[in-house]
Amino acid sequence: MTAAAWLAIIAVMMFGPIGPVLARADWPRRAPRAAVVLWQALGISGALAAIGFGLSITVAPMHSGMLAGTARLTRQALAGRPLQNLGISGALGLTLATDVCIVLLVGLATTGLCTTYARSRHRRLLDLVSRPIDQAPDVLLLDDPRVAAYCLPGLRPRIVVSAGTLELLGDEQLGAVLAHERGHARGRHGIVMLPFASMDTLLRWMPYVRHARTEVAALLEMAADDFAAKESHPRHLAGALVEMASSGTAPSCALAATTTAVSTRVVRLLSPRRTSQATATWALVASAATVLVPFSALLTAVTTTR
């Protein structure tokens, strides 16, 4: 089988059936951070394979191998004749390769800019109307009776709680919630989410993209839960989760999926075997292998000269 066929199969697998299978699995809950790395690896691998597939189809009519073919293609493109001697299949291959790059980069840039704008607008107002709380000077208080706690990502992330939250929670529960938010800030979870959010607008028809955003968001919550569980007893955080989720001030339109996420997190926090180092190690090995697969196929394409 040719390298092009392999690359096509890899791309279809990564963006097709693997995502839904991973989303149904139980083990990611025992190693949430490693599972996020695996989701990232699937995306990188699929994108590399799709671009590699497009390029190998493009250079196939030149009969000079991947490396020399790509070099010749670059020279042609720089001379202003990118499609010369490519034929129909070559032109389609080049279109695929460039389209994948453009869609991914433009999506990332627009989502990045919109998110940055929304965050800086929120931050400007927040810094004017909030006050540090007595218990922790790095935490900002919003004087509002409704219940909310969140992390505003950025260069200097802000951790925010509402007056309603201070009213609702005991000291130990509040400490656990703040530790959870510090986990988000420390792990730069805002940046981790960005690529998944950016694909969601344009590529939602892909099974991988459809699952990745919700799964990674849930896994990052669990990763922050694990961070908090190191600083306070997991039971305090579980208690705070139940109190805040049932406080009734959050909007009623919340999705069913997020409802399960809260239950899952509470059950997980109460479980004695919450995390597993072995599972994390296996997930990281699988991530490395996932990224290496399209590389090895590309390498075959480069070394084979026809």
Place this chain on the structure above:
Amino acid sequence: MVRLGELERRVMDIVWARFGCELTGRDVAGQLPGYAYTTVLTVLTRLENKGLVRHQRDGPVHHYSSTASRESYIASLMHDALDVSSDRGAALVRFAETVSPAEADVLRRALDHPGPAQPSRRR
């Protein structure tokens, strides 16, 4: 010297404390001992450019007032924090979504009747 952002906050505190009333630059500067009148005017102009303050001219005197109450700004931030669907809400990392009362009862029971006690790791 206090950072400009901090000074903006103190000026807004003064303007918001008298929401609905108009203040002159002198009124504001009078409540900020240690700051030059011109510095306060600069800050007021900056806040006006940001849309937080507006001013009216009455002959040589400028009267400043806030465009919206402090509470309405807090409400808009809470809206970001609680809104699950919008992209503005997506810019934040929220703590928890909602559960139904029935589900909350099940979870509370799970919390009240723990299995074997589990000590926190690495404590």
